Amino acid sequence: MSRFTDMELAIAKSVDLVSVASHMGYTPKKIGKYYTLKEMDSIRIYNRSHWFRWSMKDVKGENGGSQIDFLRVFGGMDVKEAVFWLLDFAGYVKPDESKSSYRVSIKKPELKNRIVKSDVEKVEKKEFILPSPARDNSYLYRYLSEERCLRMEVINFFVKKNLIYESEKYHNIVFKGNDKDGVTRFASMRGVFDSQGKPFKCDVEGNDKNYGFNIYNDDSTEVVVFEAAIDLMSYVDIFDDFYTNKVALGMLGDAPLLTFLREHSQIKTIRFCLDNDTPGRRATIEFMEKYKRLGYEVINSPAPVSVKDYNEWLISEHKKNEKQVTEAIVSSNSRATR
Numbered sequence: 001m002s003r004f005t006d007m008e009l010a011i012a013k014s015v016d017l018v019s020v021a022s023h024m025g026y027t028p029k030k031i032g033k034y035y036t037l038k039e040m041d042s043i044r045i046y047n048r049s050h051w052f053r054w055s056m057k058d059v060k061g062e063n064g065g066s067q068i069d070f071l072r073v074f075g076g077m078d079v080k081e082a083v084f085w086l087l088d089f090a091g092y093v094k095p096d097e098s099k100s101s102y103r104v105s106i107k108k109p110e111l112k113n114r115i116v117k118s119d120v121e122k123v124e125k126k127e128f129i130l131p132s133p134a135r136d137n138s139y140l141y142r143y144l145s146e147e148r149c150l151r152m153e154v155i156n157f158f159v160k161k162n163l164i165y166e167s168e169k170y171h172n173i174v175f176k177g178n179d180k181d182g183v184t185r186f187a188s189m190r191g192v193f194d195s196q197g198k199p200f201k202c203d204v205e206g207n208d209k210n211y212g213f214n215i216y217n218d219d220s221t222e223v224v225v226f227e228a229a230i231d232l233m234s235y236v237d238i239f240d241d242f243y244t245n246k247v248a249l250g251m252l253g254d255a256p257l258l259t260f261l262r263e264h265s266q267i268k269t270i271r272f273c274l275d276n277d278t279p280g281r282r283a284t285i286e287f288m289e290k291y292k293r294l295g296y297e298v299i300n301s302p303a304p305v306s307v308k309d310y311n312e313w314l315i316s317e318h319k320k321n322e323k324q325v326t327e328a329i330v331s332s333n334s335r336a337t338r
Contacts, residue, residue, distance in 0.1 A: 007282035011252045012086035017067050018048050091209045091253030128206030131167035140166040140173050143192035149318040154237045175229040177211040180263035186211035212256030214247040222269040231310040252283045269297040275309045
C-alpha cells in the first residue's frame with residue numbers, strides 16, 4: 001500500500017460501491033437506506049461505500065469492508081490490484097502522463113470472480129443506453145430550483161442544450177457527457193427525492209468514464225473544472241458565466257479533463273473549482289502541479305472556505321438574500337404601524 005499516495009487512496013475509497021457491483025455483473029437493489037444484491041441477498045451495501053455479508057458474519061476477512069475488500073473477495077484481486085482497479089474506474093491518470101498521451105495509464109486487471117454459493121459469474125459490460133425521458137421535466141425543475149436554488153434561466157440553458165433531462169423511471173435527473181461531435185458517451189443520474197436519507201446517485205451502465213458532463217465553446221481558451229455537475233451549474237449561476245468551457249469529473253479522476261483537452265486543443269488555461277474537503281484539496285494540488293508541467297496556466301478557484309462546494313455557496317447566498325428581504329419587509333411593516 002505504500003506505493004499509493006494519500007490522495008490516490010482517498011480517490012479509491014470515494015468510488016461508488018453500488019456502481020462497482022453493477023459493473024461486475026451484479027444487480028443492486030435498494031431496500032430502505034441500504035442496497036442488497038439480487039444474486040446475494042445477504043449482502044448489505046451501506047452509504048454506497050462499504051458492505052457486510054450476513055451469511056458469513058463469522059468468517060473474518062470475507063464478511064465485509066470497503067470497496068477494496070469487495071474487489072478482493074468477489075473479484076479475486078489482491079489489495080494492490082484492487083486499488084489500481086478502483087483508480088482506473090474513477091478515471092484517475094498518473095501525474096507523470098505526457099501531454100501527447102491522453103489515456104488512462106493504469107491497466108485494468110481482468111476480474112476473476114470467486115464463485116461461492118449464490119454468487120454469479122461476471123457478465124460482459126452492458127450496452128450504453130440512455131434512460132427514457134419523462135413526458136416533461138417538472139420534477140427536474142422543482143428540485144434544481146427549490147432544493148438547489150438554481151435560477152430558471154440557468155436550468156433552461158442546460159435543458160435547451162439537451163445536456164440534462166428527467167428520466168421516465170423514478171424521475172431522476174440525467175446529466176449527459178458528450179464528445180466534441182455532440183455524441184453522448186457518458187451519463188450519470190441523480191435522484192430528486194432527498195428526504196429519505198442519502199440521495200440516489202449512479203452512472204448509467206456501459207458509459208465511457210473518459211468523458212464527463214461538460215459544455216464547450218471553441219471561442220473560449222479556458223476550461224473550468226468541477227467534481228459534480230450541479231456545482232458546474234451553480235458556477236454558471238453565481239458568475240453568470242455561459243461562455244467558458246466547463247467539465248465535471250464525476251469523481252476525482254481526471255480522465256474526463258484529459259479527453260476534453262484533447263478534443264478542444266485551443267484550451268490554454270485550466271481553472272480548478274474542486275471541493276473544499278480533504279480529497280478535493282489534495283486533488284487540486286496534484287492536478288495543478290501536473291497540468292502546469294504540461295504547459296497550461298492553472299488557477300485554483302474553490303468556493304469560499306466556509307462552504308464545501310459551489311452549490312453550497314449558491315444555497316448560502318440564496319438564504320442570505322431571503323433573510324435580508326424578510327428583515328426588510330418586517331422593518332417596513334414595523335415603521336408603517338407606528
